Amino acid sequence: MSHLADLSAVELVSSYKAKALSPVEVTEAVIGRIEAYEPKLNALWAYDPEAARLAAKASEARWAKGEPAGPIDGVPLTIKENIATKGTPVPLGCAALPLKPAAADAPPAARTREAGGVLLAKTTMPDLGMLSSGLSSFHKLARNPWDIATNPGGSSAGAGSAAAAGYGPLHIGTDIGGSVRLSAGWCGLVGLKPSFGRIPIDPPFLGRVAGPMTRTVADNALYMSVLSRPDRRDGMSLPYQDIDWMNLDIEVKGLKIGLWLDAGFGEPVGGGNPCRRGSRSQTVCRCRRDHRAGGAIPQSHHDRWSGSFLARAFLVGYQKDDAGKSGKDIALYLPVDGNGRRAFRRGSLSWFCPDGRHAQCGACRIEGLRFHHFANRADADLSGGMGLSDQ
Numbered sequence: 123m124s125h126l127a128d129l130s131a132v133e134l135v136s137s138y139k140a141k142a143l144s145p146v147e148v149t150e151a152v153i154g155r156i157e158a159y160e161p162k163l164n165a166l167w168a169y170d171p172e173a174a175r176l177a178a179k180a181s182e183a184r185w186a187k188g189e190p191a192g193p194i195d196g197v198p199l200t201i202k203e204n205i206a207t208k209g210t211p212v213p214l215g216c217a218a219l220p221l222k223p224a225a226a227d228a229p230p231a232a233r234t235r236e237a238g239g240v241l242l243a244k245t246t247m248p249d250l251g252m253l254s255s256g257l258s259s260f261h262k263l264a265r266n267p268w269d270i271a272t273n274p275g276g277s278s279a280g281a282g283s284a285a286a287a288g289y290g291p292l293h294i295g296t297d298i299g300g301s302v303r304l305s306a307g308w309c310g311l312v313g314l315k316p317s318f319g320r321i322p323i324d325p326p327f328l329g330r331v332a333g334p335m336t337r338t339v340a341d342n343a344l345y346m347s348v349l350s351r352p353d354r355r356d357g358m359s360l361p362y363q364d365i366d367w368m369n370l371d372i373e374v375k376g377l378k379i380g381l382w383l384d385a386g387f388g389e390p391v392g393g394g395n396p397c398r399r400g401s402r403s404q405t406v407c408r409c410r411r412d413h414r415a416g417g418a419i420p421q422s423h424h425d426r427w428s429g430s431f432l433a434r435a436f437l438v439g440y441q442k443d444d445a446g447k448s449g450k451d452i453a454l455y456l457p458v459d460g461n462g463r464r465a466f467r468r469g470s471l472s473w474f475c476p477d478g479r480h481a482q483c484g485a486c487r488i489e490g491l492r493f494h495h496f497a498n499r500a501d502a503d504l505s506g507g508m509g510l511s512d513q
Contacts, residue, residue, distance in 0.1 A: 126151035127288040131197045131341040134291065138185045138196050145185065145196030149178035149240055152198040152290050156242065162270050164262035165283035167203055168210050169243035174198065177240045184238065192237025194348055198290030199234065202281050203244040203261075204251060205294065205332065206324075207231045215247040215277075217259040229322040229353035230294055230332045237348045242290060245280030251296065253277060254304050266309060275308035277301040278335060282309035285335050292345050293335040296323075302333040311335050312342045321349045322356035343367040375417025379410075 126148050129137075137143035153171045160166055181196035190196070206212050206224035208231075213219050227235060234241065246261035256264025256279030264279040266272040267287040274283040278295025282305030285293040295302040297315040306313020314333045321332045334345040344367070352362040410420040 125155075125288070127155040127290070129291065130338050131194060131291040131336070131344050132338070134197055135193065135195070135344075138190070141185075145178040145181040145240060146175070148196070149174055149198050149242075152242065152288070155288050159267065159287050159289075162265065163267055163283050163287055164256070164264050165245055165274075165280040165287065165289065166200065166243040167246050167261055167280070168207075171242070174240050174242045181238050181240060190238060192239075192348060193344060194234070194292060195238025196240060197238075197292055198240045198242055199292035200243050200245045200281060200284050200289060200294075201231055201234065201241060202278055202293075202295045202332075203247050204296060205230050205244075207241065207244065210244060213260045214250050215258040215260050216249045219260075228324050229356060230349050232353065233348050233351050234294070239292065239348075240290075243284075245278070245284050245293065245295075247277045247279060251277035251298075251301055254300065255279060256283070268310065273308065275305035278305040278313075281335050282306060282311060282313075285309065285311050285337060291336060291338075291341050294332055294345070294349065295335050296330055296332050298330045302335060306335050311337060312339050314342050314346070316346065316350070317360065319356070319358055319360035321346075322353035322359040324353070324355040326356045326358045328358070340368070340370060343370060373417070374413060377418045379413055379418050379420045 206228040211221035246264045248258045254276045255273045266274040281293040281295040286309040302313040313335045334342045336342045347367040
């Protein structure tokens with residue numbers, strides 16, 4: 123029989139229904155796994171086994187009554203450190219930020235608790251989520267459980283490491299440019315970056331999404347059924363849709379698969395025919411041929427993205443005239459007029475400064491330099507009818 127810590131969420135819930143397993147014994151098994159592996163992996167922060175035991179006991183009582191709180195009741199899990207959980211500070215992997223306890227659960231954490239998930243810990247991340255590794259000035263260096271001499275990817279480094287090590291079956295990361303997908307790929311997991319707005323987040327940030335990281339596709343779908351529920355705090359979230367996430371028997375025939383091989387700027391993947399480029403592109407093309415053979419319709423779009431202000435602006439780095447800018451200078455970036463620039467810039471910095479104290483925040487002194495140019499490069503596009511208000 124598989125170790126209890128290695129069972130999927132779908133298997134656990136089925137066993138709870140059949141009274142074959144208890145959330146208490148499963149949680150104890152996962153705690154044992156954590157205590158055995160964590161000294162080498164450094165995947166967790168704010169680890170609280172006693173709180174997890176209490177949550178598991180409450181879940182056990184609900185299952186005994188036949189009244190589970192939701193589809194993941196009693197399932198052990200972790201949440202990425204930058205997703206607020208009430209009473210726990212949100213250091214964003216950065217030693218420069220104050221450790222102020224969060225006032226409330228962010229939407230993904232709130233939906234998780236409402237559904238009965240057993241929270242074990244938060245997972246580690248690099249400073250401000252800006253590295254594809256677990257290197258952090260605040261947390262210990264996260265390592266890949268497949269080979270502790272290697273990197274678990276980032277910025278959802280701890281989540282990837284925890285999921286692969288069996289610290290429960292459900293984990294959640296965040297993603298802008300690969301922070302769920304890199305860690306999932308490097309740790310052998312299923313990682314999903316859903317459409318922007320599908321999972322509400324708070325504070326909202328244009329481009330950032332939360333996404334599940336699991337060991338199976340079915341568990342990923344199960345967690346999406348919880349995380350995608352609405353939350354009024356995210357004004358940029360999509361209207362709620364009652365999607366049948368567990369319908370995994372969908373045929374690929376007739377589906378369209380978008381393939382983005384070239385952003386339209388920067389260094390290209392290769393030259394000429396994409397299927398004649400390096401081994402990575404050859405793999406992509408084999409995948410495209412396989413999907414086409416199954417009836418799917420792969421489509422490659424380049425020009426549509428090459429002019430996008432988001433695609434360009436996210437890659438705008440530091441500029442010489444930014445050097446030495448103070449917090450006061452950066453604060454002046456915010457109260458600007460015209461066609462949505464205020465909301466856009468405030469929303470950008472809100473990711474790094476949940477309290478909104480941009481001028482005083484050490485993170486904003488650093489990241490405000492980048493977002494100054496991010497906003498300036500976007501001004502023309504915003505004034506061209508992107509539909510953002512200056513509120």
